[in-house]
Structures are given as structure tokens and as C-alpha cells.
Amino acid sequence: MIQQKLHVLFKNKWVKRASIAIVAAVLFAVVFYISIYLGAFGKLPNTSQLTNLKQAEATQILDKDSKLIGKYYIYDRQPLTYNQFPKHLLDALIATEDVRFYDHNGVDNISLMRVFFKTILFQDQSSGGGSTITLQLAKNLFGRDKHIAFSTIINKVKEAIVAKRIEKIYSKQEILTLYLNTVPFPDNTYGIESAARKFFNVSATQLSLPQAATLVGTLKANNYYNPRRNVQSSTTRRNVVLQQMLKYNYIDQNQFTQAKQKSVKLDYQSFNHDLGLAPYFRAQLKKELATTLQGYKKPNGEAYDLYKDGLIVHTTLDSQMQKYAEQAMQSHLSKLQQDYEASYGDKAPWQTNKKLIDKAIKTLPEYKRFEAMDLEHEQIIDSLSIKHDVQLFDWSQTKKHNISTIDSLKHHLKFLNTGMIALDPKSGAIRSYIGGIDYRFYKYDHVAQSQRQVGSTFKPFVYTAAIDNGMEPCTYFSPEAITYTDYKNWTPTNSGVSDVDPHINYNLEKALSQSLNTIAVKVLNQVGIDKVLKQAKKLGITSTLPNQPSLALGVAEINILELAGAYACYVNNSQSVKPYFITKIEDKNGVEIASFKPEVNPDKAYNNFTRQVMLQIMQSTVNSGTAARLRSTYGLSNNIAGKTGTTQDNKDGWFVGITPNLVTVNWVGNDNYNIGFKTTGMGQGANSALPIFAKFYQKLNADSNYNTITKSRFESPSSEVLEALNCEEEKRDGFFKRLFSKKDNQRQFNKDN
The missing domain is CATH 1.10.3810.10 (Biosynthetic peptidoglycan transglycosylase-like)
Known part of the structure; x- marks a missing residue:
């Protein structure tokens, strides 16, 4: 009976068609599934692969206390x-x-x-x-x-x-x-x-x-x-x-x-x-790692991949100190930028100097791309004048503006930039690192890549060479200008000083603490250029230095890392250090791949007497010299030695701060070397660079975790050093010397003695 009914049912054409459709659909589904299973639509991972x-x-980047400060990745993943x-x-x-x-x-x-x-x-x-x-x-x-x-x-x-x-x-x-x-x-x-x-x-x-x-x-x-x-x-x-x-x-x-x-x-x-803490440090670290990892292989012989292998990189950076440094930099430069722009008013070179602007335009990647397409200069300028949405840096608010590429260039051309490093002078371990004001807009690293004239920060090396070669700290020199006839009648003068009493003489401490150019050149003349060059080499400076009298005034272009390593000598037993970033590299399981030790020069750059004398002189720079505002304006009572620096035409401002357990170097200037500060008062290192150090140390002073740095004290100088410095800072020529001495403001320069 049932079979009969089914037979009749399936003789119905609609039921028959529906049944065929269902069977076909099931067969299709089965074939479809099997085809997927067998990899017809892409191979599936097998048991072995799974x-x-x-x-x-x-890859994780850790600071000196194992705090995460950054990563290198394709996918930001940590297991x-x-x-x-x-x-x-x-x-x-x-x-x-x-x-x-x-x-x-x-x-x-x-x-x-x-x-x-x-x-x-x-x-x-x-x-x-x-x-x-x-x-x-x-x-x-x-x-x-x-x-x-x-x-x-x-x-x-x-x-x-x-x-x-x-x-x-x-x-x-x-x-x-x-x-x-x-x-x-x-x-x-x-x-x-x-x-x-x-x-x-x-x-x-x-x-x-x-x-x-x-x-x-x-x-x-x-x-x-x-x-x-x-x-x-x-x-x-x-x-x-x-x-x-x-x-x-x-x-x-x-x-x-x-x-x-x-x-x-x-x-x-x-x-x-591009964002986050210490972006310039992380960028430079990435370059260091790329080179370093070439010398190591995984156990299976494969090369390490910085972006995929989950490496753990332990660095020397102190993340909290880095935050303080960045805050200090931003606080000072945002205000200095306002003063800088106001000083130029309507005659700002980034807006009115056509020659300067045209030269800068030709360095743009966009200009070079159009140039490679054989476009004429006028055509390129037309293309670069088209307005579009551009992200612009500003200290108050970074946002998009509808302007041309040329207008964007002019905008970014006006900003002062900076480089700053703080390191442990005993080891060279970098504790804070600022390569510029904002990595998103200024990729150029002023710590690792830049070489700028160092100005008066080079003078201590001249004085160090002189003292180490026997010059007494109480040797007196007149600040009066001298014309050196064998160097195209070159006449160095003292910044901001018009009238000088020719009968007043200063000892080395007074001369260096007041950063007198005329005396620095005279000291160089007496000790000899070659001896100063040799001294710089002992300090770990490898940059090519000019073999000429202007060396005393800091025309040499030296990298911040080199300068910091050289200044470390004064609080590191006269031994220079090589700044370094990495302490060790581990694989994702914590197995050490490589470790790195401090590179301290085993040879002393000068004797202990010289070191202690120079440290005393550079403390005078802070207590009563060109860096005195550290005490008067910023109220720092720390044991600090230091040196300000300003280059010709106010292009660069420098400050080097030395404390027993930390050496800090700050530079401030415009990336375009044709644009300097409008006035010496604004551009001098004491005004442009020193405040970053001051604000940085104010923050360190307020944090008890840094008492080992902020409360540390310089060693007591030996009795020999105290006696050698026990003289009047200045003395006046006697009556008869003033009466009968013949004024001679011309001489030849002694290249070496």
C-alpha cells in the first residue's frame, strides 16, 4: 500500500523534479565539500603544519629596567x-x-x-x-x-x-x-x-x-x-x-x-x-640591530628576522629619564620658537629669502621626482604650487591644512630643531636620546647623523691640551684682540664685547668660564695646533678637525655622540667612552643571542691633575660664568660643571652639562644652516640650549629615584690642584708696564711648539 502510494507520488512530475533537485544538491554539496577538502580552492594546512x-x-625593545618602550613588527603581537x-x-x-x-x-x-x-x-x-x-x-x-x-x-x-x-x-x-x-x-x-x-x-x-x-x-x-x-x-x-x-x-x-x-x-x-617614547632612539637602534644581527644565526642556520622572530632587545635607555628629557625639550623649544619667529617679524627668511627657498625646494623628493620626468623648473614649481591636504607640525596643534607643497616647505623650514643625549660617563650607556623635535615630520637624527660646528664647547679641549702640556692654570692672557697676519689678517674678537682694557689679564679659569674667544686662540697659539689635535684624538674624537687657528673657536663639525664620549673623560678617570645602546639581545624564549659591554678607552687622555683642574674651571662656568643662569634663573644647586657654545652668526647653540654620574649634551639650531638666530642674545647656547638641560634637571631633582645622580658630588680636588688655582682671576699690568709697554696687536700664529 505504502509502496503504491510512493510510486504514484514519484510519478508526479513536480515531485520527481524536486527529488532530482534535492539529490543533485546533496551530490553537489558532497562534491563541493570534497573538492574544498582536497584543496581545489586552496590548499588546507595539514596536521604537520598545524x-x-x-x-x-x-621584537620587544626594553629599557634598562626591562620596561617595554617600543617594538618592531609586521603584526603587533606578543605571546x-x-x-x-x-x-x-x-x-x-x-x-x-x-x-x-x-x-x-x-x-x-x-x-x-x-x-x-x-x-x-x-x-x-x-x-x-x-x-x-x-x-x-x-x-x-x-x-x-x-x-x-x-x-x-x-x-x-x-x-x-x-x-x-x-x-x-x-x-x-x-x-x-x-x-x-x-x-x-x-x-x-x-x-x-x-x-x-x-x-x-x-x-x-x-x-x-x-x-x-x-x-x-x-x-x-x-x-x-x-x-x-x-x-x-x-x-x-x-x-x-x-x-x-x-x-x-x-x-x-x-x-x-x-x-x-x-x-x-x-x-x-x-x-x-613614528610616535611614542624615544622614536629617534628606536629608529637608530633598528639600524644598529640590522647590522649586529648579520653576525648571528638561529640554531637551524637561518638568519634572524627583526620583525617576525619575537626577539627581546635590552637597551641602556632609562624610559622615565627619557620622558623628562622630552618634556623639558618640548617646554623650552615651544616657547623659544615663538620668540624666534617674533624676532624676525615680517622679514623671516623662510618667507622672504627667494634664493634660500628655491634652493630648499630643489632638495624636495617631489621636486626630484618631477625632475626625473624631464619637467622644466617652471612646470615643477606649478605642480608643487597645487593645494592639497597636508599635515603640518606645530607646537600647539598638529593638524591638516589645505596648502601647497611649497607652502608646507616654508612652514617646516622655520622650526628650530634639537639634538640631546644623556649618558653614564663611566660606561657610555645612553640614558636619554632626542634626535629632533618630532620624528613624524623631521626624520633626520641630530644625534647620530648630524655634524654641526660645536662652537665654544671645543674650548675645554684646547685648555686641557695646554694644561696637560705644562701650562699653569694661573697663566694670564690679555683679552685684547690680535690680528694674525699669516692667516689673512684674521682677527678673532669676543662676542658681545666692544671695548677691552689692554692692561687687564685673565687667568685660564676666568678666560674659559667667560668663554673669551681671543684668549682661547692665544692658548691654542701657545700650546700648538698639533698638540690640540692629538689631545682631541685621545678624547675619542674621530671626526676630521681643521688644522687652523679657528679650531679654538669650535669651527670643527663634531657629532653629538663623539662630543658626549669626550666630555665623559672629566668624570671617568680621564678615560673616554663610546656611547652604546644595547646591553643584550635574546630570542623569544629568553635565550641570549649576544651581549655588549661598555667600550672604555684603557688609555688616559690626560693626567689626573689636568682633569681636576679642568673640572674646577668648568664648575666656575656654571657658578659665575656663561652658564650662571643654571643657578640664578633655574635654581639648580647640584654639583654641575659645564660649557656653553655658540657658533658664528648664531647658527648653533650648545650646552654640555657634567655631573658626576651623568653627562648631557644639548644642541639647538635650524636644520637649514643659512638660517640662524636673529640675535646673539637669543641664539647663544646659554639661552637656546642650556634651558633644556636646566628643565631636565629640575625634573630629575624632583624625583627621588634619581638621587644617585642629582645628589652626587664631584671628588675633592687635590691640594696640588687647589694651590695651582689659588690666584686672582684677573690682574692689571703695573704702572711702568702700562707706561712703557709697546702695543703690538699683530703677530704670526705658531702652528706647533
């Missing part, structure tokens, strides 16, 4: 182990993303049926999704391919196959670990550890319940629930996560209420290469 999952891991995850983080994830995680084998069939009936058939959007943590992991690990048709279905099937394979290989704990270490969070951040450090400046192990719920909440839509960009949406989503945790008994009502009442407070840390 067992040996390799994920690119960010943790399962035991390092807080329980409330795991609970938040499971309650929100996959409540049946422990009950399925990678694909949750019950959830899929719920989605099919409620969401697709009954359009109930509150039913939730059918994706499991394991399915998401498969997508995170292997991405999705684009196909001509059925891309979504193909990718879903592939992920289901991979998810089931993952479940066979890994335990549930291992799957959660893989997921949390690879899942994408907002702002191109991969893995919970990187997200925790970026948004809350803590390790994932320290995430509070509200913080964990906030980050888990972003997984639904990275951009929309980004707590940095959409605080309200992020808070609402966080509360949904907390509600899910309450619903599934992961937290109680009291915990829910307390967590929900807390606002989302970020401590955002950008590890973008």
Missing part, C-alpha cells in the same frame, strides 16, 4: 602562556564569544542550528552567531581567500575543516592560548598582551575585570568598539560582556555592579615607529 604553527612575533592569562579574561572571552567552547569539537552544531532557524528563518538578530573560538582561530591563523563565486561559503567550510583538525591536535587550553595570542584588536594590534600594553599600559596578566571586558568587547568590531576612538560604544559593549559573564555565572551580581560602574580609563601607549 602542529608546528609559526606566527610572526614582534603569553595559558597560565599567564587572568581567569576573568578567559571567562569573559568564553561567555561572550563561545559559551559552549568546552562542549564542541571546533564546530558548534547546536549554535549553527540556532542561527539557521532563529536568525535566517525568523530574522531574530538576538540569537547570536555560530562562529566558535576555534573557527575564529582558524580564520586568524590562515586568513581568507577571494574566489570568483561562493567566497563566503568556501571560506566557512575551509575554516570548519581546519577547526576540527586543530581540535584533534591541541587541547582546549592550548586553543585558548593560540587564540588570545593571535586575535586582532583595534589599532592594528594582535594578541592580548600587545593590546593590554597599548590601551592600558599593563601586561595582560594585570588586566582588571573591566579592562579585560573592554578588550574582549572589541573583538565583535575592532573599529566600532575601539576604546580610544569610541568611548561610549566601547563602554556599552563592555557592559554587554559583563552581562554575559553574569548570565553564565562567571561573576556575581556585586562584581557585575562594581565593574559596570567604572569608567573606561585608558593609558594609551603607541608603539608606532
